[in-house]
Amino acid sequence: MLSEIFIIAVRGIAIGSIFALIAMSFNVTFGATRILNFAQGNLLIMGGFFAFFLANGVGLGWWLLMLLAAGSLIALFSAFQGWITLIPLRSSVEQDSWIISTVAVSVILGALMLITQGPFAYSVQSVVPPFRILGVRTPGAYALAIGAMVFWFIALRLFMTRTFVGLAISALSQDFDAARAAGLPVRRLQLVSFAISGLIVGTAGFLVAPVIAISPDAALRYVLNGFVAVVVGGLGSNLGTLIGGPLVGVVMMLTAYQIGGAYQDMASLLILVTILMVRPQGLFGRTSARQV
Amino acid sequence: MNVSNTMHARTGVAAGEHSAKPRFSSDLPQLWIGIALIAVTGLAPSLIGNSYWVHTFHLVNIYIAAAVFQNFLFVDAGQKSFGQGVILGIGAYVTAIAFGLHGLPFAVASLLGLGAAVLGGLLFALPALRVQYFHLGFVTLSAAIVFPQLLMSLDRWTNGINGISVQLPWAHFEQFLGFSTLTLLVTLWPMAALAIHYLLRRSRLGRQMRVAAASPEAARTLGIKPGLMRFTAFIIAAIGTGICGILYLPATGYVSPQGFNVELSFVFFFAVVVGGRGQMLGPIIGIWIVFILPNIALAQFVEYRLLMYGVLTLAAIMLFPDGIVGSIERWRVKRGVAGRGEQAFRVDSFLEGLEGAQERKPSDEVVVEVKGGTKRFGAVVAVDNVDLKIRKGEIHGLIGANGSGKTSLLNILSGLSRLNEGSFMINGRNCTRMPADRIASMLGRTFQTPRIFPQFSLWENLKLGLDARTVQPTPEILRLASALESEFDNDSAELLSHGQRRLVEVMRALLKEATVVLFDEPAAGLSSSERENFAKLIRFLSRRMHKTVILVEHDLDLVWGIADRITVMEQGRVVASGDPANMATDPAVQHMFIGGRHA
Numbered sequence: 001m002l003s004e005i006f007i008i009a010v011r012g013i014a015i016g017s018i019f020a021l022i023a024m025s026f027n028v029t030f031g032a033t034r035i036l037n038f039a040q041g042n043l044l045i046m047g048g049f050f051a052f053f054l055a056n057g058v059g060l061g062w063w064l065l066m067l068l069a070a071g072s073l074i075a076l077f078s079a080f081q082g083w084i085t086l087i088p089l090r091s092s093v094e095q096d097s098w099i100i101s102t103v104a105v106s107v108i109l110g111a112l113m114l115i116t117q118g119p120f121a122y123s124v125q126s127v128v129p130p131f132r133i134l135g136v137r138t139p140g141a142y143a144l145a146i147g148a149m150v151f152w153f154i155a156l157r158l159f160m161t162r163t164f165v166g167l168a169i170s171a172l173s174q175d176f177d178a179a180r181a182a183g184l185p186v187r188r189l190q191l192v193s194f195a196i197s198g199l200i201v202g203t204a205g206f207l208v209a210p211v212i213a214i215s216p217d218a219a220l221r222y223v224l225n226g227f228v229a230v231v232v233g234g235l236g237s238n239l240g241t242l243i244g245g246p247l248v249g250v251v252m253m254l255t256a257y258q259i260g261g262a263y264q265d266m267a268s269l270l271i272l273v274t275i276l277m278v279r280p281q282g283l284f285g286r287t288s289a290r291q292v
Numbered sequence: 293m294n295v296s297n298t299m300h301a302r303t304g305v306a307a308g309e310h311s312a313k314p315r316f317s318s319d320l321p322q323l324w325i326g327i328a329l330i331a332v333t334g335l336a337p338s339l340i341g342n343s344y345w346v347h348t349f350h351l352v353n354i355y356i357a358a359a360v361f362q363n364f365l366f367v368d369a370g371q372k373s374f375g376q377g378v379i380l381g382i383g384a385y386v387t388a389i390a391f392g393l394h395g396l397p398f399a400v401a402s403l404l405g406l407g408a409a410v411l412g413g414l415l416f417a418l419p420a421l422r423v424q425y426f427h428l429g430f431v432t433l434s435a436a437i438v439f440p441q442l443l444m445s446l447d448r449w450t451n452g453i454n455g456i457s458v459q460l461p462w463a464h465f466e467q468f469l470g471f472s473t474l475t476l477l478v479t480l481w482p483m484a485a486l487a488i489h490y491l492l493r494r495s496r497l498g499r500q501m502r503v504a505a506a507s508p509e510a511a512r513t514l515g516i517k518p519g520l521m522r523f524t525a526f527i528i529a530a531i532g533t534g535i536c537g538i539l540y541l542p543a544t545g546y547v548s549p550q551g552f553n554v555e556l557s558f559v560f561f562f563a564v565v566v567g568g569r570g571q572m573l574g575p576i577i578g579i580w581i582v583f584i585l586p587n588i589a590l591a592q593f594v595e596y597r598l599l600m601y602g603v604l605t606l607a608a609i610m611l612f613p614d615g616i617v618g619s620i621e622r623w624r625v626k627r628g629v630a631g632r633g634e635q636a637f638r639v640d641s642f643l644e645g646l647e648g649a650q651e652r653k654p655s656d657e658v659v660v661e662v663k664g665g666t667k668r669f670g671a672v673v674a675v676d677n678v679d680l681k682i683r684k685g686e687i688h689g690l691i692g693a694n695g696s697g698k699t700s701l702l703n704i705l706s707g708l709s710r711l712n713e714g715s716f717m718i719n720g721r722n723c724t725r726m727p728a729d730r731i732a733s734m735l736g737r738t739f740q741t742p743r744i745f746p747q748f749s750l751w752e753n754l755k756l757g758l759d760a761r762t763v764q765p766t767p768e769i770l771r772l773a774s775a776l777e778s779e780f781d782n783d784s785a786e787l788l789s790h791g792q793r794r795l796v797e798v799m800r801a802l803l804k805e806a807t808v809v810l811f812d813e814p815a816a817g818l819s820s821s822e823r824e825n826f827a828k829l830i831r832f833l834s835r836r837m838h839k840t841v842i843l844v845e846h847d848l849d850l851v852w853g854i855a856d857r858i859t860v861m862e863q864g865r866v867v868a869s870g871d872p873a874n875m876a877t878d879p880a881v882q883h884m885f886i887g888g889r890h891a
Binding site for chain 2: 036038084087088096097099100101103104105106107108110111112114115220221224227228231260262263265266268269272273276277280
């Protein structure tokens with residue numbers, strides 16, 4: 001019994017780390033652009049495909065090189081997508097066309113993966129060998145997932161507080177008009193934020209490829225769970241994602257164990273609705289002054 | 293289509309006459325064209341006797357009806373739902389379970405299906421009470437993912453992957469001219485859906501929904517509860533889409549989980565975008581393109597269907613964001629509407645009818661009273677222990693530098709934000725904890741940027757004031773309203789100048805029953821002649837209509853010219869208060885005049 005609880009906790013936290021990573025990538029673009037990219041799940045799966053095609057069963061050196069390549073290419077794609085998404089926002093009073101365009105891109109990416117790779121789930125060999133904690137055999141990629149979450153949390157924090165670009169992006173998230181008036185290159189910073197969010201999910205997808213189902217279907221489920229994680233933690237709070245992601249992961253594992261794997265997404269939908277009803281600003285969300 | 297109609301009407305009458313104004317809204321002609329299109333596509337296949345097309349258009353017309361409700365939800369209520377396929381699926385499935393598996397009469401099964409669809413709608417509607425915007429996009433998309441999973445795993449009730457087949461011979465029984473009962477039903481329902489959408493738009497509820505979608509805080513000051521509007525919209529859409537679900541059953545004779553995956557919800561959503569958001573004809577053209585084109589042109593390449601949906605939608609949002617019908621409509625409006633310049637909106641003549649009332653001086657009765665009001669935003673104290681008394685019928689100037697707390701105070705008085713400490717009363721009632729939509733019956737306000745809604749005609753923009761009333765208007769107000777209606781019913785509000793927009797807001801507040809009117813920097817951006825007119829209008833409000841006016845303004849000349857009393861704020865505190873003559877010599881005010889008479 002105890003070991004079952006332990007397995008659920010480890011698996012839940014590891015899977016939850018992936019949600020937390022998606023949640024952090026949401027926070028980066030949301031701060032700079034007020035946009036949440038619905039295609040973020042597809043970018044994660046894209047990272048998984050990179051691992052499958054270019055780094056399946058290879059040595060550590062090559063694997064690291066491919067990690068960087070996957071991260072940068074997906075970052076580049078994400079910046080391009082950001083550019084596309086931001087075009088209609090420039091001229092229009094209507095500021096929510098991004099919901100439509102990012103969903104459309106997500107559908108296109110999913111369809112392209114389906115056409116080229118078929119509906120199957122691919123699996124990838126792990127570069128990190130499985131290990132035992134408290135006698136329980138644990139896939140190495142679980143450690144990578146949790147490690148990536150901690151790494152990106154710290155990296156983002158340092159980037160946002162110590163670098164000029166990071167500070168400028170933080171300024172955007174606090175007061176858009178003031179940042180523009182201060183002469184910050186708003187559009188370029190927004191594209192940088194898209195690139196960073198692509199880098200986060202791209203590398204995450206590559207790292208966790210051995211423990212996720214690399215299939216076009218999975219993309220929407222990951223992006224939704226990432227959103228639940230960000231809502232639980234509070235939109236805009238990276239600290240919140242560290243709680244929100246693992247929490248959602250553990251609840252999903254518990255559901256799978258107690259009721260059945262088919263009800264996992266239902267459980268996360270219920271978490272989402274409950275949080276929105278009870279505490280819409282999330283656990284760590286800030287209440288902000290209303291603008292009239 | 294409708295373009296040529298109106299063009300004809302325009303050339304028929306000499307330009308410049310009032311009667312020659314093109315229609316502001318093309319909803320009604322679009323409604324009739326839409327009904328005609330549905331009638332043709334719904335009935336023609338049966339007349340020709342082509343059973344393939346009969347079957348195809350059964351489904352197409354059901355989807356059109358669902359897309360009509362998506363359109364309503366999307367544009368009129370501002371809610372982006374990716375889960376309308378779920379609602380349709382619940383309606384179809386519950387009907388199928390009750391009828392096909394448990395043998396209940398079809399009518400009873402349908403009612404159960406409809407009830408279940410509404411319950412499903414509640415899942416979307418309840419969060420809508422609290423949150424808005426993209427959150428609901430994720431909730432609905434999540435539901436669209438979960439629904440087919442549940443259908444599979446609850447196989448004890450749903451038959452799982454095998455689905456449920458039903459036999460409904462009566463539906464295919466021929467009534468006349470080769471039309472089956474089903475053909476008639478699925479032709480009539482999308483027509484009815486269009487008509488319902490049209491009538492909702494013409495109604496007070498529909499107008500208030502659109503205001504709540506465009507500007508929630510302006511909506512609240514007009515007595516509207518935005519959360520309730522979103523809730524209602526989701527429920528209306530659930531009823532309409534649930535009926536589509538019931539019709540789906542006889543049309544296909546079969547339900548299975550694969551029929552209700554996320555793709556179906558995307559079809560409805562994308563159809564509205566491609567066809568033209570908010571246009572009556574949008575869902576029809578949209579479903580034709582998004583659904584018929586890939587399913588017939590690419591029938592052999594099923595996997596390319598999703599790609600087509602995505603590419604069409606992305607292309608639409610990048611190249612013609614108004615959609616196909618919307619782009620045509622925009623072109624029509626551009627050709628037809630010329631700016632009327634200064635004449636576009638003048639109010640002087642309308643006020644004459646109200647001038648019968650005699651001029652009255654402000655009384656000593658206190659109508660607004662703030663006691664020890666404090667408002668903090670984090671560490672910032674925006675309003676600091678403020679005491680303020682405003683007397684009935686007076687024009688009360690509220691001045692102070694930027695950031696001195698004037699707008700924060702207005703927001704508190706109108707209920708948009710709440711005091712941390714202290715209290716305030718309006719007309720003797722304690723309003724400290726009262727929500728904005730209830731305060732709205734006592735108090736009207738304008739915003740720094742005028743809240744004008746381009747989707748409404750100029751008259752409808754004004755009518756929002758009447759809509760906000762909780763008591764019947766007086767005969768004078770009714771006379772004023774009908775004069776405004778006949779003048780501005782077909783005018784667009786989009787081309788009005790800033791000063792005119794301001795006037796529209798004032799007139800809107802005037803049509804409300806509110807006895808207190810707040811103006812937030814009304815003179816900013818007004819020309820000098822507009823300022824003069826505006827000053828006259830404010831005096832008229834106070835002296836003739838006996839309304840109490842609170843005026844936040846930086847133009848000190850204007851304030852000293854018309855105010856009965858003036859209050860000066862600095863860093864959230866009231867530093868001086870009194871009549872204009874005494875205030876001009878007050879040391880707290882003097883420094884504001886240094887370097888010109890603008891604070």
